[in-house]
Amino acid sequence: MKHLIILVLAFACLSASRTDPKEDTNAKIKAVYLYNFSKNVEWPEEYKNGSFVITFVGNNSSLLSELDKMAAQKTLGNQQISVKSVSSISGIEKSHIIFVPFESSALLGEIITKIKGNSILIVTEKPGLAKQGSAINFISKDNKQAFEINKANAEHYKLKINSNLMKLATLIE
Amino acid sequence: MKNRTLLLLILFTGSVNAQLDKLREAYLYTQSDKLNLDSARILIDAACKYPETKDDPQAWYMRGFIYKELFKKPLPANREISLGEEAFNSCKKAMEIDSSVEVKNNNLLILKNLSAITNNTFGGALDTVNYSKSMECLELQKKLIRYIHPKASIDSVEVYYNGIMGSYFQSVYEKSPGKNMNYLKIAEDSYNKVLIRDPSNISANYNMGIIYYNQAVSLIMNKLDYDFDLASLNNIQEEALSWFKKSLPYMEKAYQLNPHRKETLIGLSGIYYSLHDNEKSEQFHKLSQDMDADQK
Numbered sequence: 001m002k003h004l005i006i007l008v009l010a011f012a013c014l015s016a017s018r019t020d021p022k023e024d025t026n027a028k029i030k031a032v033y034l035y036n037f038s039k040n041v042e043w044p045e046e047y048k049n050g051s052f053v054i055t056f057v058g059n060n061s062s063l064l065s066e067l068d069k070m071a072a073q074k075t076l077g078n079q080q081i082s083v084k085s086v087s088s089i090s091g092i093e094k095s096h097i098i099f100v101p102f103e104s105s106a107l108l109g110e111i112i113t114k115i116k117g118n119s120i121l122i123v124t125e126k127p128g129l130a131k132q133g134s135a136i137n138f139i140s141k142d143n144k145q146a147f148e149i150n151k152a153n154a155e156h157y158k159l160k161i162n163s164n165l166m167k168l169a170t171l172i173e
Numbered sequence: 174m175k176n177r178t179l180l181l182l183i184l185f186t187g188s189v190n191a192q193l194d195k196l197r198e199a200y201l202y203t204q205s206d207k208l209n210l211d212s213a214r215i216l217i218d219a220a221c222k223y224p225e226t227k228d229d230p231q232a233w234y235m236r237g238f239i240y241k242e243l244f245k246k247p248l249p250a251n252r253e254i255s256l257g258e259e260a261f262n263s264c265k266k267a268m269e270i271d272s273s274v275e276v277k278n279n280n281l282l283i284l285k286n287l288s289a290i291t292n293n294t295f296g297g298a299l300d301t302v303n304y305s306k307s308m309e310c311l312e313l314q315k316k317l318i319r320y321i322h323p324k325a326s327i328d329s330v331e332v333y334y335n336g337i338m339g340s341y342f343q344s345v346y347e348k349s350p351g352k353n354m355n356y357l358k359i360a361e362d363s364y365n366k367v368l369i370r371d372p373s374n375i376s377a378n379y380n381m382g383i384i385y386y387n388q389a390v391s392l393i394m395n396k397l398d399y400d401f402d403l404a405s406l407n408n409i410q411e412e413a414l415s416w417f418k419k420s421l422p423y424m425e426k427a428y429q430l431n432p433h434r435k436e437t438l439i440g441l442s443g444i445y446y447s448l449h450d451n452e453k454s455e456q457f458h459k460l461s462q463d464m465d466a467d468q469k
Contacts, residue, residue, distance in 0.1 A: 025394065029397070036403050040403075073399060144407075164403065
């Protein structure tokens with residue numbers, strides 16, 4: 001009888017075990033996208049040595065922790081992946097990708113000025129930013145994670161985007 | 174105890190003949206000093222076939238008692254439901270032969286005891302090996318409740334036991350998500366049985382929402398690898414999306430039934446977040462935080 005009483009309580013109290021912010025599904029999907037972006041964009045030769053640096057503008061994000069996990073497990077050719085988070089934009093020009101999260105979107109203009117002359121893929125996640133300088137902008141489409149590409153913004157930084165990536169993107173001019 | 178006193182009265186005041194001696198002997202084998210239920214079973218089965226005693230309500234009552242004891246003897250997971258069924262059928266037979274209040278009351282006492290044992294067996298057998306026994310217990314319990322309380326709703330019995338079955342298998346599945354889909358299916362089927370009978374059952378609605386939500390989360394967090402190419406990533410997203418969408422109406426129903434349950438608010442915030450509806454996700458997140466603030 002005691003066993004049954006315990007079970008009755010369990011029926012009433014099962015909890016949302018995975019609504020835990022540590023298990024952020026959107027962050028995991030974005031991390032997988034970012035890894036795919038890294039593999040499907042070609043950087044100039046001088047960027048193919050040393051660590052592959054992903055700079056995250058901001059902190060305290062579940063995406064940042066997903067990127068750390070990814071960096072610990074994966075490489076890009078012979079390049080180790082290094083993820084760094086910055087609270088200011090000084091020193092960000094030593095990056096391959098700069099990810100600008102939604103809450104740091106206002107810094108995009110400054111970032112663009114700062115990285116002039118470098119080959120850096122700017123990835124954002126606020127509607128409209130692909131028209132304001134980012135090469136790839138995360139959007140949601142039909143309840144799913146999707147992305148826009150502004151090819152001209154990529155080419156401006158001497159980056160070549162693979163046609164596979166282009167096919168799956170919403171193209172922005 | 175009352176049962177046994179009545180048995181003694183019945184058995185030792187009857188006319189003396191060979192078959193009644195068998196009944197007495199069978200009874201004596203149920204007593205602690207001479208306890209031998211297997212011998213009692215042989216004797217009572219024979220007595221219920223003899224022409225002199227086969228229509229004797231006392232014999233059938235006795236049979237019900239002995240089979241009930243046989244059913245109860247092992248640990249719950251080892252009990253044979255067929256023995257419980259025999260006990261039930263024997264008491265029913267006794268009451269069919271003699272519809273007097275005394276016979277009815279005596280047999281109903283056995284049946285009520287049998288119902289408690291069945292309830293205990295349901296819980297005791299509820300594990301991943303013996304769960305089919307728990308399902309059989311539910312069927313026996315429904316028959317017993319129908320007989321003991323003819324006006325009681327069987328729906329409430331289904332809701333009660335299927336709710337327990339669902340939450341047990343849900344919790345087992347959640348320990349290793351994606352590993353044994355059969356457990357998930359049992360949980361899902363059990364909650365569906367609850368919801369067919371009680372669509373406003375908050376726990377079943379909420380838990381169905383959680384089952385589907387966790388399926389989607391598990392798919393993304395455990396199956397999606399960083400190496401997945403864009404096409405595979407898209408497929409995983411599609412599959413997860415269908416689980417999230419399946420989860421939403423159950424969680425919304427749970428919210429509609431009780432808008433002040435924090436777990437539901439957190440669940441809805443999580444589902445809308447995963448569906449990229451950040452406005453609604455924030456709305457429910459804020460409601461759950463307000464609830465925390467109210468409680469401080």
